[in-house]
Amino acid sequence: MNEETRSSLTSEVHLETVARKMSVEKRRIYDIVNVMEALDAMSKTNKSYYRWHGLEGLPKLMADLQKEAVEERLPERVLRVEQAMCSFTELSPGSRKSGMKEVVGTLIGDDGSLSQSSTDSLCQSVHSSEKRSRVDGRDRQGRNSLAQLCRRFLMVLLSNPKNTRRVSLDVASTVLIKDPDTEGFEPPSRSRCRRLYDIANVLVALGLIKKVHYLFGTKKIPLFVYCGPEPD
DNA sequence: GAGTCCCGCCAATCT
DNA sequence: AGATTGGCGGGACTC
Numbered sequence: 001m002n003e004e005t006r007s008s009l010t011s012e013v014h015l016e017t018v019a020r021k022m023s024v025e026k027r028r029i030y031d032i033v034n035v036m037e038a039l040d041a042m043s044k045t046n047k048s049y050y051r052w053h054g055l056e057g058l059p060k061l062m063a064d065l066q067k068e069a070v071e072e073r074l075p076e077r078v079l080r081v082e083q084a085m086c087s088f089t090e091l092s093p094g095s096r097k098s099g100m101k102e103v104v105g106t107l108i109g110d111d112g113s114l115s116q117s118s119t120d121s122l123c124q125s126v127h128s129s130e131k132r133s134r135v136d137g138r139d140r141q142g143r144n145s146l147a148q149l150c151r152r153f154l155m156v157l158l159s160n161p162k163n164t165r166r167v168s169l170d171v172a173s174t175v176l177i178k179d180p181d182t183e184g185f186e187p188p189s190r191s192r193c194r195r196l197y198d199i200a201n202v203l204v205a206l207g208l209i210k211k212v213h214y215l216f217g218t219k220k221i222p223l224f225v226y227c228g229p230e231p232d
Numbered sequence: 233g234a235g236t237c238c239c240g241c242c243a244a245t246c247t
Numbered sequence: 248a249g250a251t252t253g254g255c256g257g258g259a260c261t262c
Contacts, residue, residue: 015251027240030253047247047251138254140244146253169235191256197236220262222235 011052012045031146035202038147055206062158063231069155074175078159081171149192150199152176157209157226165226168214169196172224200224 015033019026033050036042040057042050069075142148156172157165173192203209208228213220 025239026251027253028238030251034253138243140253144254191254193235194237194256195254201237220235 013042013050013052015048015050031198032202034146035150035199038150039206039208058208059229059232062154062229065151065155066158066231069159074155075159078156078167078171078175081174082167085168085171085174146195146199149176149195150203153196153199154203154208154226157224158231162230166212166223168221168223169193170221172196203228 015026015029019029022029033042036050037044039055040061041053041055043053045051139145143152153172153176156167156175160166173189173196176192176196200209200211203224204211206228208226209224210227212223212225214223215221
């Protein structure tokens with residue numbers, strides 16, 4: 001029995017086969033599988049084999065993550081970081097079709113007009129240097145793993161009350177990078193942001209989050225909005 | 233000129 | 248030791 005037959009008879013997924021079918025490197029599949037594992041949607045069964053569990057468990061998982069977030073006081077921390085980074089102003093959703101939302105404050109119009117001035121220094125410092133201090137801080141299974149980052153990213157999203165479950169990349173990465181019990185708001189590392197994009201893209205594909213654009217100071221920034229199942 | 237993400241090196245881990 | 252897994256960041260591309 002070859003891999004494809006085996007895969008179709010069980011709910012097993014063979015990574016090489018998937019990679020071949022999708023014409024992508026196996027390396028790319030690992031990123032996706034990691035996120036799926038974080039969602040308990042898949043688990044490893046054998047070398048290069050994973051079992052698909054489906055997304056039915058998501059409401060329970062989201063509830064668990066939400067609980068975990070509260071336990072480690074993530075909502076307070078998210079709030080503090082958000083406040084530090086000033087308030088967001090909604091921007092026309094992708095300048096797509098009709099309904100331009102009503103806008104409070106500065107909007108980057110389609111005409112390209114900007115304004116806005118002195119946001120405090122915290123806001124401006126958001127991007128700058130990369131930390132070069134680490135002597136290879138690879139951390140499998142730990143806080144740096146894609147799966148762990150994915151779960152924590154969802155925890156951050158779920159820290160907000162229903163209908164306001166959204167977070168900017170900056171806030172998410174600031175919250176997720178920092179040691180939870182230290183204060184201060186460091187610029188997110190570019191590398192960590194890249195990982196958040198990796199995760200976000202899979203979550204978008206699964207319909208668990210969507211990306212919208214908001215105005216922050218004079219900058220148009222992406223915001224990730226939770227649109228997955230309501231936690232149990 | 234910041235946001236996005238493709239690409240693949242290579243270390244950690246597994247067999 | 249060779250294969251598998253996946254952290255990580257360079258750099259190209261986009262807007």
